[in-house]
Amino acid sequence: MNLEHELAVLETEGRAAIAGATTEAELEAARIRLLARKEGRLSAIMRGLGQLPPEQRPAAGAASNRVKDILTELLDARAAELAAAQDSKTPRLDLTLPGRATWRGAKHPVTLVIDEICDVLAHLGFTRARGPEAETDWYNFIALNTPLDHPAADMHDTFYLAPGILLRSHTSPVQIRTMQEHQPPIRIVAPGMVYRRDPFDASHAPAFDQLEGLAVDEGVTFVDLKATLAEFARGLFGSSARVRFRPSYFPFTEPSAEVDVSCMLCGGSGCSACKGTGWIEIMGAGMVHPAVFEHVGYDSERYTGFAFGMGPGRIAMLRYGIHDIRILYDSDVRFLEQFAGVS
Numbered sequence: 042m043n044l045e046h047e048l049a050v051l052e053t054e055g056r057a058a059i060a061g062a063t064t065e066a067e068l069e070a071a072r073i074r075l076l077a078r079k080e081g082r083l084s085a086i087m088r089g090l091g092q093l094p095p096e097q098r099p100a101a102g103a104a105s106n107r108v109k110d111i112l113t114e115l116l117d118a119r120a121a122e123l124a125a126a127q128d129s130k131t132p133r134l135d136l137t138l139p140g141r142a143t144w145r146g147a148k149h150p151v152t153l154v155i156d157e158i159c160d161v162l163a164h165l166g167f168t169r170a171r172g173p174e175a176e177t178d179w180y181n182f183i184a185l186n187t188p189l190d191h192p193a194a195d196m197h198d199t200f201y202l203a204p205g206i207l208l209r210s211h212t213s214p215v216q217i218r219t220m221q222e223h224q225p226p227i228r229i230v231a232p233g234m235v236y237r238r239d240p241f242d243a244s245h246a247p248a249f250d251q252l253e254g255l256a257v258d259e260g261v262t263f264v265d266l267k268a269t270l271a272e273f274a275r276g277l278f279g280s281s282a283r284v285r286f287r288p289s290y291f292p293f294t295e296p297s298a299e300v301d302v303s304c305m306l307c308g309g310s311g312c313s314a315c316k317g318t319g320w321i322e323i324m325g326a327g328m329v330h331p332a333v334f335e336h337v338g339y340d341s342e343r344y345t346g347f348a349f350g351m352g353p354g355r356i357a358m359l360r361y362g363i364h365d366i367r368i369l370y371d372s373d374v375r376f377l378e379q380f381a382g383v384s
């Protein structure tokens with residue numbers, strides 16, 4: 042058998058072996074049989090080159106190399122084919138699948154209203170303040186000119202944590218803490234949770250949000266209170282909103298008022314939200330009682346001020362058409378996620 046013939050046989054058989062390999066292991070076995078350095082058939086043929094007459098060696102060498110190149114190329118191509126077939130059997134990355142829905146947070150509707158109120162009041166120079174939810178009866182009642190035998194301080198109306206310590210029943214104690222820490226002029230807005238022994242029904246919650254306002258300086262009058270709250274109502278409800286003051290009573294303000302805003306739903310003509318009156322009560326307010334100033338060491342002859350307190354939850358209910366306060370404090374995501382994207 043001459044060398045040329047041997048190479049031709051090797052090429053033919055090699056092609057068949059490579060094409061017939063159906064696994065990577067079979068293909069590797071074929072590669073070893075055909076081309077491996079020691080035991081491969083091509084190496085055996087090439088070792089015979091040395092017995093040829095010198096003038097035939099270059100041509101024979103070139104012929105062997107050509108067969109080697111052909112088989113190497115076929116091996117590579119078949120390896121790629123087998124790998125691709127393997128890939129299509131295993132699950133692959135499908136970039137057309139929709140992404141997994143991620144949790145999208147939202148601001149609570151009451152927080153939205155609080156932020157908006159604070160923004161409006163920030164334009165009038167009010168900065169945010171906060172105080173603890175667990176208070177002493179001194180801050181919650183006594184310093185606010187409310188004696189402990191007042192019904193509001195009764196065991197049955199307030200959550201006492203220990204003797205003399207309770208969950209604040211309003212945000213007004215923040216007035217006291219602020220005045221203890223700062224001298225006038227003062228203008229603060231203090232949102233936060235308050236607690237009362239109320240039933241949890243459509244219009245009451247034992248824990249709810251309040252928002253306190255306080256301004257103290259020399260020469261502050263009731264006119265400043267009215268102008269501030271009128272401006273506040275326009276900022277929150279629109280330029281046609283009006284406010285009205287009705288005489289009222291709070292131990293820590295004198296004079297005191299209930300403040301109504303023209304109904305934002307009917308514009309004042311009367312609807313079910315305002316019970317046909319055209320007005321909706323939104324807060325209590327008044328001029329800071331001199332006795333309160335005495336408790337914090339302010340000179341009540343020199344300083345005057347006004348305070349107001351409102352329920353942002355009630356405003357959120359009006360704004361978003363919510364008829365049951367419980368839904369605000371239930372943490373039901375089906376309700377809360379409707380506010381995703383509102384800011």
Ligand code: PHE
Pocket residue numbers: 210211212213253291294325326327348349350351
């Ligand atoms: N603290 C009062 C309440 O909870 C509201 C209020 C605040 C009234 C400030 C007057 C001044 O009802």
